[in-house]
Amino acid sequence: MKTNASKRTRSPRSARERTYRLLRKKLLSGSYAPNQRLTEEAIARELGVSRTPVREALHKLDLEGLVEPAGARGFRVPEDSVAEMDELFAIRAVMEGHALACLSGLVTDEQIASLHQFIDEAEKASLAGNIKDVFEYNTRFHDLLYSLLAHERPRLYNLIEDMRDYVVRYRKNTLVNLKGVQRSILGHKKIVMALSLGDPQLCEHVMRKHVSEAREDTNPSGL
Amino acid sequence: MKTNASKRTRSPRSARERTYRLLRKKLLSGSYAPNQRLTEEAIARELGVSRTPVREALHKLDLEGLVEPAGARGFRVPEDSVAEMDELFAIRAVMEGHALACLSGLVTDEQIASLHQFIDEAEKASLAGNIKDVFEYNTRFHDLLYSLLAHERPRLYNLIEDMRDYVVRYRKNTLVNLKGVQRSILGHKKIVMALSLGDPQLCEHVMRKHVSEAREDTNPSGL
DNA sequence: CACCTGAAAATTGGATACAAAATATGAAAA
DNA sequence: TTTTCATATTTTGTATCCAATTTTCAGGTG
Numbered sequence: 001m002k003t004n005a006s007k008r009t010r011s012p013r014s015a016r017e018r019t020y021r022l023l024r025k026k027l028l029s030g031s032y033a034p035n036q037r038l039t040e041e042a043i044a045r046e047l048g049v050s051r052t053p054v055r056e057a058l059h060k061l062d063l064e065g066l067v068e069p070a071g072a073r074g075f076r077v078p079e080d081s082v083a084e085m086d087e088l089f090a091i092r093a094v095m096e097g098h099a100l101a102c103l104s105g106l107v108t109d110e111q112i113a114s115l116h117q118f119i120d121e122a123e124k125a126s127l128a129g130n131i132k133d134v135f136e137y138n139t140r141f142h143d144l145l146y147s148l149l150a151h152e153r154p155r156l157y158n159l160i161e162d163m164r165d166y167v168v169r170y171r172k173n174t175l176v177n178l179k180g181v182q183r184s185i186l187g188h189k190k191i192v193m194a195l196s197l198g199d200p201q202l203c204e205h206v207m208r209k210h211v212s213e214a215r216e217d218t219n220p221s222g223l
Numbered sequence: 224m225k226t227n228a229s230k231r232t233r234s235p236r237s238a239r240e241r242t243y244r245l246l247r248k249k250l251l252s253g254s255y256a257p258n259q260r261l262t263e264e265a266i267a268r269e270l271g272v273s274r275t276p277v278r279e280a281l282h283k284l285d286l287e288g289l290v291e292p293a294g295a296r297g298f299r300v301p302e303d304s305v306a307e308m309d310e311l312f313a314i315r316a317v318m319e320g321h322a323l324a325c326l327s328g329l330v331t332d333e334q335i336a337s338l339h340q341f342i343d344e345a346e347k348a349s350l351a352g353n354i355k356d357v358f359e360y361n362t363r364f365h366d367l368l369y370s371l372l373a374h375e376r377p378r379l380y381n382l383i384e385d386m387r388d389y390v391v392r393y394r395k396n397t398l399v400n401l402k403g404v405q406r407s408i409l410g411h412k413k414i415v416m417a418l419s420l421g422d423p424q425l426c427e428h429v430m431r432k433h434v435s436e437a438r439e440d441t442n443p444s445g446l
Numbered sequence: 447c448a449c450c451t452g453a454a455a456a457t458t459g460g461a462t463a464c465a466a467a468a469t470a471t472g473a474a475a476a
Numbered sequence: 477t478t479t480t481c482a483t484a485t486t487t488t489g490t491a492t493c494c495a496a497t498t499t500t501c502a503g504g505t506g
């Protein structure tokens with residue numbers, strides 16, 4: 001039927017969305033140097049589209065704080081700021097704490113079991129020194145936990161995901177040190193414990209602590 | 224020197240900003256019915272500008288959740304949702320609680336005195352049945368409190384302001400009932416009390432309570 | 447040498463024309 | 477009558493042109 005091979009979420013039809021996602025990815029992964037100039041014209045030429053979609057993408061990124069307008073010099077990549085990183089982590093701690101409190105009482109026993117399993121796998125990988133797999137299972141842990149949130153509290157979910165994205169910019173090599181890995185796994189254990197107890201206040205507390213610890217184990221790129 | 228009469232913040236130079244603010248104001252004040260269609264062309268004609276600035280304004284409003292894209296039928300005014308209102312208020316409570324905790328220890332004695340004064344004025348106005356003035360002094364109270372936050376925690380400040388805006392849509396006649404007014408003033412007293420004690424945890428608690436009470440005193444427009 | 451001043455260059459802001467996509471319409475067939 | 481399909485219409489998406497604005501920089505002036 002369909003002549004197109006597939007209609008994946010990859011490669012969105014609109015040039016605006018493509019441009020936005022590409023620029024965002026580059027900005028979050030640190031492909032652009034701080035204070036680097038970005039002009040509509042240059043990006044448009046590079047991507048083979050007109051200025052219009054590039055413009056709209058840049059405006060969207062401006063709203064997210066990923067670029068800043070610089071008058072007739074185009075847009076500028078904002079400098080890293082430890083103060084901002086701390087602020088973002090603090091907001092994350094508060095919001096994710098609230099999220100886990102909301103989740104307590106909503107998770108099923110099956111989900112608790114799955115979470116336990118991901119932790120076990122991550123711990124095995126950690127002991128084997130396989131950081132890649134630790135990261136993989138931590139991601140699954142997170143995804144499962146927050147898939148429920150996405151349904152129950154869509155606005156909160158979006159805010160949290162945005163915060164996580166913004167913070168990514170500041171973590172160049174998080175979790176590479178063993179101590180941070182172990183502490184993270186322990187944090188996950190506490191999270192599942194609080195969830196299975198169904199105690200909102202405890203949930204909020206352990207999640208805040210977990211995010212705060214993630215901050216401590218994060219090296220700002222600048223220093 | 225300047226030939227222009229004044230360069231007030233009113234009537235921003237760019238058509239995009241003008242359009243954005245006007246549409247936003249109308250959306251937040253309920254001038255548009257839920258599910259009403261908004262097309263770039265119609266708005267552009269109405270405001271006497273081209274589609275370009277209108278479209279950028281609509282995209283910005285989409286990001287804020289004030290309109291939603293509706294394929295080739297333009298944009299649509301989203302229906303009110305009590306669930307979403309509750310979610311937004313809950314997020315506000317958590318974030319503003321965190322904000323006040325951050326502020327504890329940063330406010331000066333002069334600022335505490337000013338806050339006290341605004342409360343007194345609001346209380347007088349309340350007893351006189353002058354709701355308009357109550358609203359005025361409550362606004363000043365808020366502005367003073369958060370001007371400090373804007374400097375110390377710019378990202379948190381922006382998030383909170385955004386949340387407040389989203390929520391405005393759902394309050395058609397908040398604070399018109401005397402009980403809500405009195406409870407709000409009492410809440411402000413507790414806030415200043417917690418601030419002057421410099422106790423972050425107490426600050427967080429009283430602010431959460433204050434926002435929760437605001438939720439209780441808010442009538443969703445739909446019901 | 448520092449400091450204005452003004453013109454030129456670079457860049458975004460806005461308008462318009464056209465292309466692409468989605469939706470609505472209506473006729474034909476089951 | 478209902479469904480389906482082709483087509484017309486509506487509306488957004490993109491490209492391009494011109495205008496407004498900001499920056500840059502050279503040249504003059506104290």
